[in-house]
Amino acid sequence: MPSVFERRLPFGAAFSDGRATFRFWAPAHPEVRLEIRDRDPILMDPEDGGWFSKTVEVPAGARYRFHLPDGLTVPDPASRFQDGDVHGWSVVVDPKAYSWRSGDWRGRPWQEAVVYELHVGCFGGFVGVAEALPLLAELGVTAIELMPIADFPGTRNWGYDGVLPYAPDAAYGTPEELKALVDRAHELGLMMILDVVYNHFGPDGNYIGAYAPPMFRDDLQTPWGGAIDFRLPEVRSYFTENMLFWLQEYRFDGLRMDAVHAISEQDWIDETARAVREAEQDGRYVHLILENEFNEQSHLAGEVDAQWNDDFHHVFHVLLTGEHEGYYEDFAHDTAGKLARTLQEGFVYQGDPSPHQGGKPRGTPSAHLPPTAFVSFLQNHDQIGNRAFGDRLTKLAPPEGVEAATAVLLLCPQVPMIFMGEEVASETPFLFFTDHHGDLADAVREGRRKEFAKFAAFAGAEVPDPNAVETFEASIPEPHPQRAEARTALFRRLLSLRAAEITPRLPGFAPAGAEVIGPKAVVSRWKAEDGAVLTIAVNLADASIAASGLAGPVLFESSSGAAEAAAAGTLPGYTTVALLERAA
Template identity: 75%
Template sequence: MSAAFERKLPFGASVGADKTLFRFWAPAHPEVRLEIEGSDPVAMAPEDGGWFSAELPAPAGSRYRFHLPNGLAVPDPASRFQDGDIHGWSVVVDPKAYHWKTGGWTGRPWAETVVYELHVGCFGGFAGVAEALPLLAELGVTAVQLMPIADFPGARNWGYDGVLPYAPDAAYGTPDELKALIDRAHGLGLMVFLDVVYNHFGPDGNYIGAAAPTFFRDDLQTPWGGAIDFRLPEVRSYFTENTLYWLMEHRFDGLRLDAVHAISEQDWIDEMAAAVRATVEPGRHVHLILENEHNQQSHLAGDVDAQWNDDFHHVIHVLLTGEREGYYEDYVEDAAAKLARTLSEGFVYQGEPSPHLDGKPRGTPSGHLPPTAFISFLQNHDQIGNRAFGDRLTALADPRGVEAATAALLLIPHIPMIFMGEEVASETPFLFFTDHNDELAEAVRFGRRKEFAKFAAFAGAEIPDPNAASTFERSIPEPHPERAEERTALYRRLLALRAAKITPGVPGAKSAGAEPLGPKAAVARWELGDGSRLTVALNLAEEPASIAPIEGPVLFETTPGAADAARAGQLPGYATIALLESAA
């Protein structure tokens, strides 16, 4: 079914039959001029509330920018594409120029989700990701999640330095190439999610403050500067429209909202989610995901599907590596009990004091939530890339332990997430990389080294230069020369089992409890929505752990005989077993 889609924005450049309407918010200025490349700037008509508009002949492909009275020429904050990076010209885009082959795609239910997080640049741009999709679909992945693509400075960046939230970065490709990527994914039965950043702008190229200083607060600071003022209706609309733009015009199947704990007006999250549900076509599956390191679960009772579960990662990381610095100190004591809790209730910290936070309470109760409210993972961009040397778990832990943890991750009813390269046992680091101007590059370089100077493991070590091209190049995942084939086969087997045996019972699943078995082991049970009963036991120690008798036919065992040994009272070391008892 061929189709064309457009989100009619209340600002930016909207292409009409023979003219384009431009709207720009500059409440700090009495006048604004619009320049179309090749023509003299023209005065825009003032409107109520600090808005300015102009309607001119400017077909798709026209370059434009806004001139402020102080002589500053700025790009459109709602630019759909940029020519000349973040400081250059905004480009008029006709959203309906792309004709979708999969216009009738309605997505997939949340319970079927298996997320694969990737960095678009590491795949060679939108076209490179599109080429990789068949292999991911064959592996058993059902959703590809792109790290942020909003226009950032330079040619390489994690994406969290974006300053133009509506413009896919030209380093990755054009808007039509992005749509072609999503179109191809839908043709393969894959969902595509996008990581979006609404809690801050990057340090270079943020011109919004020059036109609208009130967009930011001077009474509330974040790690990235003055907080975005979500008390203002114009600010709320700017970001709500961004969610709808990506979902309706680009046909993304879901969004992951970065660090929402840094958004001061938490009610906006629910307002935005309600707007999404009210706007998306009936019968179409669209999913909303939050990252919230405070373990707040209040948004999960409404229109938000799930939240990243850092606790799951942290406790397994501690059990597999023995690390205890930084926030890992919160997971060292009673680690097996914490493992059991994250399996059964999602969050480990549900209001208990956090040693890492000097005893301050962290989290809210989560045991009442369904398992699908949690996206769990063994690795992600943050947990690897925020290490000084970008070490993957593959390079830090015994491969047998990694495989046992992988089996548990992919067979429990939580929504699992895989980070690019895990499926080929990659040991390639994922480093923090940028492409900033010289002054900012030096500041980032200094800050990165200062950040890790306090860690004993990195004392005197040379932290990779974030701005060096080689730092990015080293971050492209490569298959492990010896273990890749075997690891891929494990993922393929586990995801096939999940799809055939676990997923049908995920809707309506609820925890039936969990308990620790030893210093690094736990067993957890779920009543699935189809009436079956799932038991997963995992031991992340090399030594066996005592286990009480468990029941049910064997769905999976890490090594042959592991389930028989567990039935005899001993769960072998580095083992995961899953038993599935069908409904009577």
């Protein structure tokens, strides 16, 4: 039976039965007028605390904005949709206009997650993503993670320059098309996760400082300007409501919170996570994931499900490429030992001194956390796109090495994440792209080029212009002409094995020890609650090494005969062998 869903917001435009209540926080002004297109401006009613409100008769689809006393007109910071991009009119949206086919969907438990991160624009918008879902479901993916979709300036952007957190960007489609995408995913048994950004607003279209300057601190700066002031209840409510809005009105199954280390009031993370858990979710599984450079485990011990584990990526990247500049410096020594630690304990840096940070301690202990507390990956938008030329791992490392590492990623008990194109061995870059104009475009272009001037690998090279449409077009993944079919078959096989043998034993796998057996080789073991023991042996060097104790029931071998050779005492180069000894 079709269902409708709405998160009734305490601000913005709340529509019902031909009327809308508009509520707007503008503590910097004594009065505010509501402008509805083709009507005379209406003086709003003042409320305590700098709030203004007005209830008027309007149809769904009406265009509106707020008129400040100095003549500036601004969009609604809680706009559900925009007409004319971030500088244009906000649109009155009727959340109940969409009838959900999958209204009884309750989600999936976190241990079943196999995450696929994608950029909506690279798939042709919400409709294009929906069309791609059946193939991803057939591959063995169980969760789709969308890079941020909040309204950003122009038509091309990674999404981290968003300025209207409640409005899906019109370049990708309408609110109804986004709901249809989520609906289709649920029909296919797929979870939908949304990447959200609460640590800053983008540089173009952020009008909040003009009417609510308390939103930002002048005593604390971030790379993007004054820090958002999470000490204020209005600020906390604005972002907590945004989380509940995406989860309840759009039925997303989870949220990935970007760079929470840039939020000064870390207690808000736990507070908002509790609010999500306490909100009525109709018995659904709802998942919260962090990106946190601090490796702070305390959030994971509370209401947050998992954190992106950059350490996992960095170890594999250094082993496969030999790079050691930038933050890879922290993984250049005893790299195999660090691989053993990340497989067993999640974080590599757990309070250890970081060479890249001048010896400053980084991270907190994580060995006590379940493996499902860590989202691990070999590639993602940051680790590819923050390179000057957007190089994928497939361009930087031997195919056999990438495939051996992929086997570890998809069979180890941590939650795996795939970046769009990995499953077809794509070598197309994922570049940093924007759609800025004028002085801002010049600043972004030159800033990007200066950023990489200090790296030896990029010296003298012309970094692609982020604002050129060709930069975006070059970032759309394409299957590798020779290796795509075999790589897809590998992903399908590994994910089938994971679903059959690994997932049912999660999150009950516990570390059972790891040993370094070569400069780029490790054997790691986990024991499940049912007594089964999973062993993964990986050698990312190009030469064979001596190995012992690797006989047993074979779950997977990355090359024919590798398991037999390992049982005889030799682990071939660029090889992963997985054994699963089931309890008697």
